[in-house]
Amino acid sequence: MGRTxxxxxxxxxxxxxxxAVVALALTLALAGCANKKNLPNNAGDLGLxxxxxxxxxxxxxxxxxxxxxxxxxxxxxxxTIRADAQQTLDRQAQWLSRYPNYAITVEGHAxxxxxxxxxxxxxxxxxxxxxEYLAARGVPANRxxxxxxxxxxxxxxxxxxxxxxxxxxxVTVLGGAGM
Amino acid sequence: xxxxxxxxxxxxxxxxAMSFAPAYALVEININKGNVEPLPIAVTxxxxxxxxxxxxxxxxxxxxxxSGLFAxxxxxxxxxxxxxxxxxxxxxxxxxxxxQALVTGRVTRESDGRLRAEFRLWDTFAGQQMTGQQFxxxxxxxxxxxxxxxxxxxxxxxxxxxxxxxRVVFVSESxxxxxxxxxxxxxxxxxxxxxxxTNSNDIVLTPRFSPNRQEITYMSFEGDQPRxxxxxxxxxxxxxxxxxxxxxxxxxxxxxxxxxxxxxxxxGNSNIYTMDLRSRTTTxxxxxxxxxxxxxxxxxxxxxxFESDRGGRQxxxxxxxxxxxxxxxxFGDGSYSxxxxxxxxxxxxxxxxxxxxxxxxxxKPDGSGERILTTGFHxxxxxxxxxxxxxxxxxxxxxxxxxxxYSIDLTGYxxxxxxxxxxxSDPAWSPLLx
Numbered sequence: 298m299g300r301t302x303x304x305x306x307x308x309x310x311x312x313x314x315x316x317a318v319v320a321l322a323l324t325l326a327l328a329g330c331a332n333k334k335n336l337p338n339n340a341g342d343l344g345l346x347x348x349x350x351x352x353x354x355x356x357x358x359x360x361x362x363x364x365x366x367x368x369x370x371x372x373x374x375x376x377t378i379r380a381d382a383q384q385t386l387d388r389q390a391q392w393l394s395r396y397p398n399y400a401i402t403v404e405g406h407a408x409x410x411x412x413x414x415x416x417x418x419x420x421x422x423x424x425x426x427x428x429e430y431l432a433a434r435g436v437p438a439n440r441x442x443x444x445x446x447x448x449x450x451x452x453x454x455x456x457x458x459x460x461x462x463x464x465x466x467x468v469t470v471l472g473g474a475g476m
Numbered sequence: 477x478x479x480x481x482x483x484x485x486x487x488x489x490x491x492x493a494m495s496f497a498p499a500y501a502l503v504e505i506n507i508n509k510g511n512v513e514p515l516p517i518a519v520t521x522x523x524x525x526x527x528x529x530x531x532x533x534x535x536x537x538x539x540x541x542x543s544g545l546f547a548x549x550x551x552x553x554x555x556x557x558x559x560x561x562x563x564x565x566x567x568x569x570x571x572x573x574x575x576q577a578l579v580t581g582r583v584t585r586e587s588d589g590r591l592r593a594e595f596r597l598w599d600t601f602a603g604q605q606m607t608g609q610q611f612x613x614x615x616x617x618x619x620x621x622x623x624x625x626x627x628x629x630x631x632x633x634x635x636x637x638x639x640x641x642x643r644v645v646f647v648s649e650s651x652x653x654x655x656x657x658x659x660x661x662x663x664x665x666x667x668x669x670x671x672x673x674t675n676s677n678d679i680v681l682t683p684r685f686s687p688n689r690q691e692i693t694y695m696s697f698e699g700d701q702p703r704x705x706x707x708x709x710x711x712x713x714x715x716x717x718x719x720x721x722x723x724x725x726x727x728x729x730x731x732x733x734x735x736x737x738x739x740x741x742x743x744g745n746s747n748i749y750t751m752d753l754r755s756r757t758t759t760x761x762x763x764x765x766x767x768x769x770x771x772x773x774x775x776x777x778x779x780x781x782f783e784s785d786r787g788g789r790q791x792x793x794x795x796x797x798x799x800x801x802x803x804x805x806x807f808g809d810g811s812y813s814x815x816x817x818x819x820x821x822x823x824x825x826x827x828x829x830x831x832x833x834x835x836x837x838x839x840k841p842d843g844s845g846e847r848i849l850t851t852g853f854h855x856x857x858x859x860x861x862x863x864x865x866x867x868x869x870x871x872x873x874x875x876x877x878x879x880x881x882y883s884i885d886l887t888g889y890x891x892x893x894x895x896x897x898x899x900x901s902d903p904a905w906s907p908l909l910x
Binding site: 374376409410411412413414415417418419421422425426428429443444445446449450451452454456 | 652653654656658679681682697700702723725726739741743744745746767769770783785789790813814827829853854856857874875902
């Protein structure tokens with residue numbers, strides 16, 4: 298990699314800007330993972346993790362999405378941050394404190410079992426509640442932008458609760474390194 | 477992109493010299509009576525040298541049929557073949573097939589290339605002409621002339637303005653739900669002449685017509701900044717409405733067309749604002765920690781109905797145009813949203829969620845007289861025909877890939893699918909066209 302940056306963060310930024318280097322780093326990390334395959338895999342505790350979850354380069358978008366968990370879920374018509382969501386947001390806040398150069402956008406979403414305008418406002422409320430929680434955990438509010446997509450961007454498509462509960466969400470999107 | 481040449485319609489009451497015995501009109505529909513028995517009407521092919529005469533009569537008959545107030549008689553039952561629409565028909569031939577009203581007409585090409593369409597409406601039992609009119613237009617506007625003739629027939633028989641010569645702006649949806657493409661589109665109220673108004677990847681929602689200009693207001697996520705816009709239909713020119721510090725949404729025009737009323741979202745809080753399009757001044761009308769949205773003016777502009785969850789669930793509230801006297805009007809089981817004040821002023825249409833179902837209903841502005849017109853898995857977003865007799869809304873059935881548009885009359889008995897080329901939502905009916 299030929300660079301000798303002292304700051305881990307600036308190295309991450311460099312990596313993120315160079316796809317070839319990222320690929321190399323991932324390969325190394327996966328190899329590392331394979332050597333430890335007999336160790337207990339605790340990725341399941343971390344929300345969205347799966348096999349090889351620990352493989353993402355620390356500080357990368359993939360690290361955030363896979364190891365930290367980029368989204369939380371809400372009850373119907375609710376903007377309350379549930380206990381499981383609090384754990385995810387606590388991890389997000391820690392991660393964002395460790396990598397302070399990321400600006401973020403919190404996207405608020407609603408399920409389709411509501412009318413359009415109300416859901417736009419409900420998604421905004423969920424995004425605002427999420428922002429507030431992160432801010433209370435030390436993420437500067439001026440790093441956090443919010444947007445609501447209402448019910449317009451579902452991730453799960455079916456006509457029952459199994460999908461609706463996945464669509465009632467707030468997703469923390471890393472808005473790019475550097476502010 | 478939206479070059480719309482409005483046809484000049486010369487409406488001349490055809491002084492087609494024919495006089496009959498003075499009227500005791502039998503053909504009359506009282507649409508205030510509730511569930512009306514549709515009036516049997518024979519719509520004959522307009523005389524023409526080509527297929528246009530039959531096409532025009534088909535559009536007229538379809539309009540009348542969809543209104544639920546008329547029952548066009550099957551052409552195969554016709555006895556008399558109308559050879560000269562200027563001559564009095566043989567009323568006996570029409571009475572015997574129970575056609576209480578009869579439409580005859582002719583379409584010809586003027587020397588300057590324009591179409592001339594003339595029609596007569598006959599009361600077969602009274603044995604007299606009820607009305608006769610003629611219109612001139614460019615040939616490509618033949619469907620519009622047919623709608624205007626259907627309006628004239630509707631108005632003569634019901635005593636109320638028709639709504640067939642109108643358009644609907646809506647959101648045309650395509651692609652999978654997780655990557656849905658949305659474009660604004662406009663069509664005739666019967667689903668024909670669909671034209672796309674936007675062409676971008678941005679989410680566009682809730683288009684609504686200006687009451688008096690060729691203009692719509694809508695919401696777009698352009699640049700990931702969800703805001704209310706104006707779109708000029710004739711030029712395609714767009715502009716952002718106001719410079720608000722947050723998402724603006726749920727726009728509608730005031731009845732005089734001078735203001736846009738909408739919601740402004742700030743953090744978790746949505747309040748209702750107006751912006752005067754001339755002075756550019758903004759006025760805040762609600763100030764709560766709740767979701768206040770979906771505002772709609774009464775036709776006289778003095779009051780506004782909106783939805784709010786300030787009491788827990790979404791309910792309908794009415795306030796003065798200055799925000800005074802905010803009063804809850806919906807108290808039924810469930811939650812209420814997307815209220816729209818009827819152009820007649822007598823009713824407010826809404827979406828109601830109750831027991832896992834979505835319904836379209838109406839109530840009086842004081843909240844009394846609630847009636848549900850249709851119920852199902854998902855019905856949403858009513859819009860009024862300009863005569864206040866018919867609603868259009870969108871419906872998505874369980875398991876369906878996307879929403880479709882439906883119309884329903886105030887009796888709730890006459891529900892019609894409006895066929896569109898793609899999935900469709902957020903319909904908004906135009907005012908009567910000039």
